[in-house]
Amino acid sequence: MIDVALRHRFGRGGFCLDAAFAAPEAGVTALFGPSGCGKSTILGAVAGLLRPQAGRVAIGGEVLLDTAARICLPPERRRCGVVFQDARLFPHLSVDSNLRYGLRRAPRDAPGPAFEEVVALLGIAPLLARRPAGLSGGERQRVALGRALLSRPRLLLMDEPLAALDAARRAEVLPFLARLRDRAGLPILYVTHALDEVDALADHLVLLDGGRVLAAGPVEALMARTDLPLLAGRRDAGVLLPCAVTGTEGDLIMLEFDGGTLVTTAHPGPPGTRLRVRVRARDVAVATEAPRGLSTRNILPVTLTAIAEAGEAGEVFLRLAAGPTTLLARVTRDSVSRLGLRPGQPVWALIKAVTFDHRAAGDATGEPPAWQGRRDGPY
Amino acid sequence: MTAEEWMAVRLSLEVATRSVLVSLVPAVGVAWLLARGRFPGRMLLDALVHLPLVVPPVVVGWGLLMLFGVRGPIGAPLHDWFGIRLVFTTEGAALATAVMSFPLIVRAVRLGLEGVDPGLEAAARTLGAGPVDRFVTVTLPLMSPGILAGAVTAFAAGLGEFGAVITFASNIPGETQTLPLAIYSATQTPGGETVAARLALVSFSLAMAGLLLAEVIARHMGRLLGRAG
Numbered sequence: 001m002i003d004v005a006l007r008h009r010f011g012r013g014g015f016c017l018d019a020a021f022a023a024p025e026a027g028v029t030a031l032f033g034p035s036g037c038g039k040s041t042i043l044g045a046v047a048g049l050l051r052p053q054a055g056r057v058a059i060g061g062e063v064l065l066d067t068a069a070r071i072c073l074p075p076e077r078r079r080c081g082v083v084f085q086d087a088r089l090f091p092h093l094s095v096d097s098n099l100r101y102g103l104r105r106a107p108r109d110a111p112g113p114a115f116e117e118v119v120a121l122l123g124i125a126p127l128l129a130r131r132p133a134g135l136s137g138g139e140r141q142r143v144a145l146g147r148a149l150l151s152r153p154r155l156l157l158m159d160e161p162l163a164a165l166d167a168a169r170r171a172e173v174l175p176f177l178a179r180l181r182d183r184a185g186l187p188i189l190y191v192t193h194a195l196d197e198v199d200a201l202a203d204h205l206v207l208l209d210g211g212r213v214l215a216a217g218p219v220e221a222l223m224a225r226t227d228l229p230l231l232a233g234r235r236d237a238g239v240l241l242p243c244a245v246t247g248t249e250g251d252l253i254m255l256e257f258d259g260g261t262l263v264t265t266a267h268p269g270p271p272g273t274r275l276r277v278r279v280r281a282r283d284v285a286v287a288t289e290a291p292r293g294l295s296t297r298n299i300l301p302v303t304l305t306a307i308a309e310a311g312e313a314g315e316v317f318l319r320l321a322a323g324p325t326t327l328l329a330r331v332t333r334d335s336v337s338r339l340g341l342r343p344g345q346p347v348w349a350l351i352k353a354v355t356f357d358h359r360a361a362g363d364a365t366g367e368p369p370a371w372q373g374r375r376d377g378p379y
Numbered sequence: 380m381t382a383e384e385w386m387a388v389r390l391s392l393e394v395a396t397r398s399v400l401v402s403l404v405p406a407v408g409v410a411w412l413l414a415r416g417r418f419p420g421r422m423l424l425d426a427l428v429h430l431p432l433v434v435p436p437v438v439v440g441w442g443l444l445m446l447f448g449v450r451g452p453i454g455a456p457l458h459d460w461f462g463i464r465l466v467f468t469t470e471g472a473a474l475a476t477a478v479m480s481f482p483l484i485v486r487a488v489r490l491g492l493e494g495v496d497p498g499l500e501a502a503a504r505t506l507g508a509g510p511v512d513r514f515v516t517v518t519l520p521l522m523s524p525g526i527l528a529g530a531v532t533a534f535a536a537g538l539g540e541f542g543a544v545i546t547f548a549s550n551i552p553g554e555t556q557t558l559p560l561a562i563y564s565a566t567q568t569p570g571g572e573t574v575a576a577r578l579a580l581v582s583f584s585l586a587m588a589g590l591l592l593a594e595v596i597a598r599h600m601g602r603l604l605g606r607a608g
Binding site for chain 1: 496498499501502503504505506507508509512513516517520521603604
């Protein structure tokens with residue numbers, strides 16, 4: 001496990017961070033929260049760039065920081081690769097030299113991908129001779145990813161690596177991030193305030209607000225909770241469903257999840273493709289009888305298991321069980337009383353839309369999209 | 380130009396070059412302390428370094444004479460143990476020039492250093508670079524435009540140092556008589572007006588060339604470092 005426990009107060013009466021969590025030593029753990037919640041501070045303390053007043057950071061039992069035991073390794077000896085929001089490439093060095101900067105200083109016996117492998121993975125071979133000043137934002141961030149990965153770290157820290165990019169550049173870099181996650185076999189702590197990045201990349205989620213950990217756990221489990229305003233209060237609140245493409249029917253694609261099948265017109269990939277879709281609570285309606293003559297294709301028999309407050313006056317979340325899978329529907333309190341909804345009742349869930357938060361388009365190298373063949377996801 | 384005038388030009392170039400060589404490394408160190416150091420007495424050091432800018436050069440020369448004279452607290456051991464005498468020598472002229480132009484170099488180097496993004500040094504740390512390593516591979520190259528600008532400015536200013544040199548090293552042709560001193564001597568000599576005018580023109584041209592060179596170097600370095608230049 002990666003154990004992090006930190007306490008730090010900025011100035012007298014200033015922002016106070018008091019956070020502790022454990023992240024698995026595989027996959028991506030996203031630190032998610034609004035701006036100023038302390039997530040970047042946590043990353044800085046793990047990297048060693050910020051020294052907290054009290055705390056402990058350990059990776060698999062190896063202690064990087066323990067203020068009680070007066071241990072505080074300097075960043076250069078922590079072997080935590082950092083990808084900053086602003087790339088921070090060395091402007092006086094070529095892309096090639098930037099990439100090799102960490103590699104030259106890594107312990108010789110440290111495992112990790114070879115230079116050529118990383119260059120191919122990130123598609124940066126044509127950039128090697130160039131200087132950072134001549135690169136686009138997306139290219140810079142890809143080089144920064146490569147540089148961090150080549151320093152042979154035991155942990156990758158990413159501090160909002162896509163936040164400084166526009167939508168097009170984000171879409172360009174995201175698939176590379178996903179590929180890096182799948183190939184690097186490294187634990188990644190990923191700081192973000194963008195939910196679509198969580199959907200696309202994260203296995204684990206640490207939810208932060210005001211310097212404190214609100215909740216931590218597997219992404220799907222946290223997304224299905226209705227008691228976390230940071231998630232449930234959003235317009236795009238809803239569950240994440242791990243699915244697999246099972247077949248096609250004309251223009252339609254069948255997506256199977258544990259408890260049912262969804263139909264969609266999007267083309268996420270050939271049969272066998274595994275992916276994660278977000279089913280927003282506001283896109284789900286319920287009916288007490290099997291509906292007929294509806295344009296909606298996705299009508300699933302489910303059981304209403306609970307009715308939870310939605311935080312907003314007049315609205316509630318319905319928890320719907322489709323086999324072992326939970327769906328959320330957001331309806332008015334009026335509908336609940338009108339239909340006489342109560343827990344335990346079998347109902348029909350009408351799903352108006354399924355959003356693919358991670359459309360990793362196949363890229364120039366002909367590699368399969370990143371969400372194919374994920375090795376160590378939770379499903 | 381006469382041989383004597385050429386000698387003054389050559390001597391000026393030599394003194395200015397030596398003064399820059401002597402003060403460059405300490406200037407980088409002092410600039411580092413002033414820009415990054417957090418220690419008591421930082422303000423005092425800052426004031427001390429800038430003193431030659433505000434104190435009359437003659438006073439600086441006199442101070443050097445007191446310190447480095449053959450009976451001074453530094454000059455005596457230098458003379459007695461190593462046989463080095465600085466007063467009335469070319470080396471002495473270089474030392475006086477170095478002290479006078481030191482604040483110019485420090486200021487330029489400090490500006491260069493303050494322009495280095497600490498985030499890049501932090502990035503170097505996370506990539507495994509220790510303090511000396513990251514100074515040499517990241518900080519120094521990135522502040523080099525400041526160092527070069529400081530060196531060239533100090534060189535150009537050093538060509539014309541008068542007060543401190545004449546006080547500490549005197550006005551000995553071929554030994555310590557640099558361009559400004561030769562011009563001064565010429566104006567004191569009956570019929571020396573043309574010599575003074577010629578040397579003044581040379582002095583002007585050298586200073587101008589130095590400043591232009593500094594500008595060209597700064598632009599080139601800026602391009603190399605990927606900044607708009």
